[in-house]
Amino acid sequence: MDEFDIERVADPDLDEPVLIEGLPGVGHVGKLAAEHLLEEFDADLVARLYSEHFPPQVTIEEGRSQLACVEFHAIPEVDLLVLTGDHQAQDNAGHYRLTDRILDIAEDHGVGRAFALGGVPTGELIEEYNVIAAASDADLKEELEPMVEFREDEPAGGIVGVSGLLLGLGERRGIPTACLMGETSGYLVDPKSARAVLEVLQDIVDFEVGYDSLEDRAEEMEEVVKKIQEMEQGAAPSDDDLRYIG
Amino acid sequence: MDEFDIERVADPDLDEPVLIEGLPGVGHVGKLAAEHLLEEFDADLVARLYSEHFPPQVTIEEGRSQLACVEFHAIPEVDLLVLTGDHQAQDNAGHYRLTDRILDIAEDHGVGRAFALGGVPTGELIEEYNVIAAASDADLKEELEPMVEFREDEPAGGIVGVSGLLLGLGERRGIPTACLMGETSGYLVDPKSARAVLEVLQDIVDFEVGYDSLEDRAEEMEEVVKKIQEMEQGAAPSDDDLRYIG
Amino acid sequence: MDEFDIERVADPDLDEPVLIEGLPGVGHVGKLAAEHLLEEFDADLVARLYSEHFPPQVTIEEGRSQLACVEFHAIPEVDLLVLTGDHQAQDNAGHYRLTDRILDIAEDHGVGRAFALGGVPTGELIEEYNVIAAASDADLKEELEPMVEFREDEPAGGIVGVSGLLLGLGERRGIPTACLMGETSGYLVDPKSARAVLEVLQDIVDFEVGYDSLEDRAEEMEEVVKKIQEMEQGAAPSDDDLRYIG
């Protein structure tokens, strides 16, 4: 295998698609949101991207191995190219190079603009799920301003990993890119924050999607939170109750 | 030295051998199993593979140095190519590249399929030594199912290192590969788990091997466990009693 | 993006400029000093240097992203080329390669000599702000001796990062380079130490600059120190009071 290895699975019927990125991160917000799109629409696996910058690992499902990768799915119905996966690069240069390969593939499919989805940690349980944004260029920012909040100095620590570099390297290639970040406590997988991000995204990109399955996961998470609170007050839950935490 | 350096020692008399990998890992199960094959059969050293991804180290035996490497031995009697050694790669990309070189050498010798041997930690002392499996493709899985157990979501953390990548990169080259993992506590070198793995392997690959020397090591380990238990109850063993732990 | 990517913004009107480096380090002394020059003079952004050796990160200001980089500004009025930024390289080889690229750019602009600005930690609050120096060659040392103090064995641990390598790699290219290090406690951002460094630098390079804004920042820091001392004695300041610490 080379440093990167692309396995092309299908030639999708896309026009000038929008790239949606949802890799693991704070509260798994971006990952949950992107995977929700794959569940709700007819999505076709387009390509897998392997790399020696991913962990040296296979995952096992029903006895079959799958080499660490990220996956691109096409949703022709709403002209989206969706990037998901279980891994980020494991080293500094790897983040840069992985993002460059992702943008290569995006450009191969005629991507005109991109949205990185993620969470921004607040450190406390969320009542109202705000979404904040950052954009790689002034035009895109102006276009998005009616639909999503831009704050003066947030996120204070910048944006790290593939999401951040999609903005940074996307800008250098002339691909307008924005990051939509749902507020989340940072302690738990957060389907409600994922829904908030998708509600902003569907206004921007103009599609409609249902949220029943995310609501189900959100209710399961609320059960988990309740169990944890009980646990703190002395009751001991079974292992099974905790299965949705991470 | 280049990134990798192959020292070819002999040209083995193999037909379409099966590659058996047993490098250090949980309970040293894979390493013990592979080394047991080298002891029980007439095995010839075929090649050493050196790499700057191994620790910068020589081992010393009777005053002579040996540069860090992994070794390939041939067992012509049962058409096996056996990979053993004391080291894994020390960095992320190194795992990928090392496994690629291993597969290059395997292909040079006409390897048609491969088995990675290892242990899977249970966290408690084992009564019954189960072996679980994972396969790189559906046909191999189907073929193995009568002989070894596949579980839905195990091992939960996937398979890491050379064993995992043999499946992942083997699949990408079209070499059917399986990993056989003996359950083991994870706390001690475990010759019994190695025997359990070999008993599955000999059914699959069709060879016969005795287990006397592994049984001897297992008994020594049981002595060690007994000493540790006594130690926990207050008795102080001599250093010498502990020599077989790691 | 390649390992390094230079974005040339303007072609500055410089003659044989002096390179001034002020990247993050002890007490942010070098960074404060270099940024003060950019504030006090008419400075033009000349180039941005991006690298996969920087953190995989964008900073966000008013909703717009900026990929991690270091920046070169020209100050034609006093013939200076000033290097500033928020990042150092993240890995060992990266420090060497980044410094080499910086020197490439410096040579492209005809730089004849260079000064690295920084702080040297004393571990205690400073009364009198001394500046110590180190030079890459004997002639420069001799020239600087009337203007700045050279000590026999200081700094004891040498000079690490871009500042150190500007001396080491500058010497190998024949660019006389010196490092000016302001004593600083090492615990706080230290505008007074930055001023002390600039006062030495302006004698050496022959320019004049006001210090009002640095004095303002120094007073703010003194307020912070006072708050901390009160805090240690039991009073609880608001979060806002601490905003200038790092």
Next chain:
Amino acid sequence: MDEFDIERVADPDLDEPVLIEGLPGVGHVGKLAAEHLLEEFDADLVARLYSEHFPPQVTIEEGRSQLACVEFHAIPEVDLLVLTGDHQAQDNAGHYRLTDRILDIAEDHGVGRAFALGGVPTGELIEEYNVIAAASDADLKEELEPMVEFREDEPAGGIVGVSGLLLGLGERRGIPTACLMGETSGYLVDPKSARAVLEVLQDIVDFEVGYDSLEDRAEEMEEVVKKIQEMEQGAAPSDDDLRYIG
């Protein structure tokens, strides 16, 4: 600068020299021993080897900077090429590549055999300073056996870093290489262990050298040990008394 950069300072008058390596390590035994040779004989600086695998650092002496490097000195009187320095490589591959460059330079000067000098930690204060050896090939081992002790399984952890790789990579190039390791506590710089190593080396290589200056340093170290022992019994020494520890 490239990955490695050789600065040739002089063309030495050597015949078929022996390479002596003494870089930092356990008890600084190898470094002390090699530097003692440079002090006692007329030694000429032959070359400096720079590398991005060394720390990104300059050392400062009397206000002048010196980029991190290792140095080769020639001692024509006894036909030795001596490698000393303050640094080891900072990464895994760097150890391999650095040792390869060192062997390149050694071969350029016609080196026929090499000795790596070092310490082996015992964990307790030493009464009798034994020296143990390891050799890269059987002939050299046989030749050395009358002069130095080879033990069955020591050092148990092998030999790490440049010293170990000189054996491992030296063997692969056909340069007979041995490592001489003086027993040392591992807690302190140990001039007595360095002397023990040199006494073995001078028999093997056939030269004569005085030990007065090493004895002086040994006495200073004994003073330090005494101070520490007193300190443990309650007396507080001045900082100055501890200057020779590291």
